[in-house]
Amino acid sequence: MVEIIVAPNAGFCFGVKRAVKLAEESSRLTEEGKKVYTLGPIIHNPQEVERLKSLGVRPVGEEKPSRGDAVIIRSHGIPPDKERALKEEGFEVIDATCPYVKAVHEAVCQLSKEGYFIVIVGEKNHPEVIGTLGYLKECEGKGIVVEKMEDLEEAFKHERIGLVSQTTQSEKFFKEIVGELALWVKELKVINTICNATSVRQEDVYRIAPQVDVMIIIGGKNSGNTRRLHTISKSLNPNSYHVETSDELKPEWFKGVRKVGITAGASTPDWIIEQVKSKIEEICEEHYCSC
Amino acid sequence: MVEIIVAPNAGFCFGVKRAVKLAEESSRLTEEGKKVYTLGPIIHNPQEVERLKSLGVRPVGEEKPSRGDAVIIRSHGIPPDKERALKEEGFEVIDATCPYVKAVHEAVCQLSKEGYFIVIVGEKNHPEVIGTLGYLKECEGKGIVVEKMEDLEEAFKHERIGLVSQTTQSEKFFKEIVGELALWVKELKVINTICNATSVRQEDVYRIAPQVDVMIIIGGKNSGNTRRLHTISKSLNPNSYHVETSDELKPEWFKGVRKVGITAGASTPDWIIEQVKSKIEEICEEHYCSC
Numbered sequence: 265m266v267e268i269i270v271a272p273n274a275g276f277c278f279g280v281k282r283a284v285k286l287a288e289e290s291s292r293l294t295e296e297g298k299k300v301y302t303l304g305p306i307i308h309n310p311q312e313v314e315r316l317k318s319l320g321v322r323p324v325g326e327e328k329p330s331r332g333d334a335v336i337i338r339s340h341g342i343p344p345d346k347e348r349a350l351k352e353e354g355f356e357v358i359d360a361t362c363p364y365v366k367a368v369h370e371a372v373c374q375l376s377k378e379g380y381f382i383v384i385v386g387e388k389n390h391p392e393v394i395g396t397l398g399y400l401k402e403c404e405g406k407g408i409v410v411e412k413m414e415d416l417e418e419a420f421k422h423e424r425i426g427l428v429s430q431t432t433q434s435e436k437f438f439k440e441i442v443g444e445l446a447l448w449v450k451e452l453k454v455i456n457t458i459c460n461a462t463s464v465r466q467e468d469v470y471r472i473a474p475q476v477d478v479m480i481i482i483g484g485k486n487s488g489n490t491r492r493l494h495t496i497s498k499s500l501n502p503n504s505y506h507v508e509t510s511d512e513l514k515p516e517w518f519k520g521v522r523k524v525g526i527t528a529g530a531s532t533p534d535w536i537i538e539q540v541k542s543k544i545e546e547i548c549e550e551h552y553c554s555c
Numbered sequence: 556m557v558e559i560i561v562a563p564n565a566g567f568c569f570g571v572k573r574a575v576k577l578a579e580e581s582s583r584l585t586e587e588g589k590k591v592y593t594l595g596p597i598i599h600n601p602q603e604v605e606r607l608k609s610l611g612v613r614p615v616g617e618e619k620p621s622r623g624d625a626v627i628i629r630s631h632g633i634p635p636d637k638e639r640a641l642k643e644e645g646f647e648v649i650d651a652t653c654p655y656v657k658a659v660h661e662a663v664c665q666l667s668k669e670g671y672f673i674v675i676v677g678e679k680n681h682p683e684v685i686g687t688l689g690y691l692k693e694c695e696g697k698g699i700v701v702e703k704m705e706d707l708e709e710a711f712k713h714e715r716i717g718l719v720s721q722t723t724q725s726e727k728f729f730k731e732i733v734g735e736l737a738l739w740v741k742e743l744k745v746i747n748t749i750c751n752a753t754s755v756r757q758e759d760v761y762r763i764a765p766q767v768d769v770m771i772i773i774g775g776k777n778s779g780n781t782r783r784l785h786t787i788s789k790s791l792n793p794n795s796y797h798v799e800t801s802d803e804l805k806p807e808w809f810k811g812v813r814k815v816g817i818t819a820g821a822s823t824p825d826w827i828i829e830q831v832k833s834k835i836e837e838i839c840e841e842h843y844c845s846c
Contacts, residue, residue, distance in 0.1 A: 427737075439734030442743075446718075446733040447726055452745040454737040 266548040268541055271468035271527035275537055277461035279339040279362025280307050286360040290334055291319035299333040306338055312533045340391040341365045343398020364431050364459045368396050371455040373403035375426025382407025383419050385441050386430025393430055423450040431459040468527055469493050473500040476525035478517055481506045482540055483529025490529030510543035521553045557839040562759035562818035566828055568752035570630040570653025571598050577651040578612045581625055585611035590624040597629055603824045631682040632656045634689020655722050655750045659687050662746040664694035666717025673698025674710050676732050677721025684721050714741040722750040759818055760784055764791040767816035769808055772797045773831055774820025781820030801834035812844045
């Protein structure tokens with residue numbers, strides 16, 4: 265039997281995977297006669313949104329939910345007053361806020377309690393940041409969002425700054441802001457809330473590629489992060505192949521093979537990964553692999 | 556009468572001025588038959604060290620102090636066990652440690668108590684850093700000195716880092732280290748202990764030069780920080796002059812003048828500033844200035 269190792273951080277990040285799983289599970293509520301909605305598209309992948317629609321889970325906007333229907337909060341999160349309003353309107357609220365985003369909500373409140381003025385490094389209009397600002401207001405903290413260097417001016421008026429980041433913030437800009445602030449304020453406490461999904465995905469490849477006979481990287485041929493995964497993998501294991509779907513798998517890659525590794529870029533849904541895994545098992549059952 | 560404004564941050568920084576003043580005051584102990592020593596040259600200015608010698612205050616090393624003599628701790632500070640040893644040996648210890656350096660000693664202990672692993676951005680062999688490490692050990696804290704990027708490796712093993720800086724650290728390197736650390740550790744608390752002597756000296760010029768008729772900048776003609784003060788001053792007030800000593804003052808600069816500003820670069824002792832001030836008053840008494 266061939267052994268297949270799927271990288272733990274393959275494809276969507278942890279928070280998105282979890283949100284999709286919650287959406288899938290919520291689809292059973294339709295059996296109770298409820299309708300199930302997501303507050304905006306649950307991920308930026310149209311096929312995946314279509315697949316969920318086929319299970320009865322659709323974004324709010326296409327239809328207006330009624331009292332008693334279920335509403336799923338996306339991985340980005342929402343402000344707490346919005347969540348309360350949904351409950352008061354009689355919706356069943358399913359919270360798929362990413363735990364890493366919840367950690368940002370907790371961090372701004374913890375820092376506020378410690379007396380810090382809050383700086384959130386992020387995009388002012390990003391749903392995640394809007395949610396975090398809501399939590400900051402809720403715990404009576406004060407703070408600003410910094411999306412360009414000039415935004416720091418307001419922060420310089422405060423002696424003690426507590427800093428967090430939008431989870432998907434660029435590391436380069438984060439470093440610049442932290443360095444500048446540390447220089448000008450009396451005390452700076454940073455809780456780094458950047459999610460390291462991209463780097464852990466790469467770390468998986470560094471770990472798995474050298475220990476398998478063949479490494480399969482799934483993702484769009486024009487996806488930068490997938491191509492980088494393939495480049496890293498090829499440097500560690502020459503039998504590394506980049507495919508978009510299971511149709512591209514070639515039986516001859518697996519001749520005499522005992523161990524296969526699989527990973528996927530950030531835009532690849534789990535079911536595409538599953539299809540690739542099943543196809544490899546199928547090829548191996550046809551005796552191409554080593555037994 | 557001419558009004559003369561001496562910039563509050565002219566010449567030596569606050570800590571050095573204070574140490575020199577303490578050394579001067581300690582010279583009275585020689586009247587009690589004690590000898591007075593400084594632990595190393597009190598400032599990096601030979602004329603000033605010579606002047607203090609003439610008052611009976613000389614660096615240890617030229618002579619060995621005996622029990623009962625006074626020993627002055629320089630503005631850099633020393634480790635607390637060294638200070639205790641001096642007292643146990645029977646010396647009268649006069650502590651001229653700069654209050655900004657004392658603030659670093661307090662900061663490392665405060666951060667240690669809060670459970671942080673300490674990073675001191677500074678030079679490993681600098682007397683100030685050696686003193687700070689002594690205080691860190693005294694309060695049972697753990698930490699390292701970072702003088703180049705590679706030194707950070709040890710810090711990355713810790714989740715919560717408390718960071719301080721040698722008071723005379725370069726702002727550029729400090730920013731780089733803070734940015735890098737914030738990215739890789741879970742929590743970073745920075746207490747910025749860089750002394751802003753250079754920047755406050757410049758701020759004085761921005762404030763004083765526009766409100767006086769003549770601005771005098773004292774300092775070595777080859778001193779970069781003095782030349783910068785002169786450049787800033789000239790941009791705000793064309794009647795700005797750079798002199799090394801009072802001998803270079805020209806009476807015609809002060810014709811009809813009511814208000815004169817004075818500042819000095821970092822290597823200029825107070826007594827040279829005083830000489831310049833007296834000379835201006837003298838010129839004005841000879842009726843060159845406005846009355």
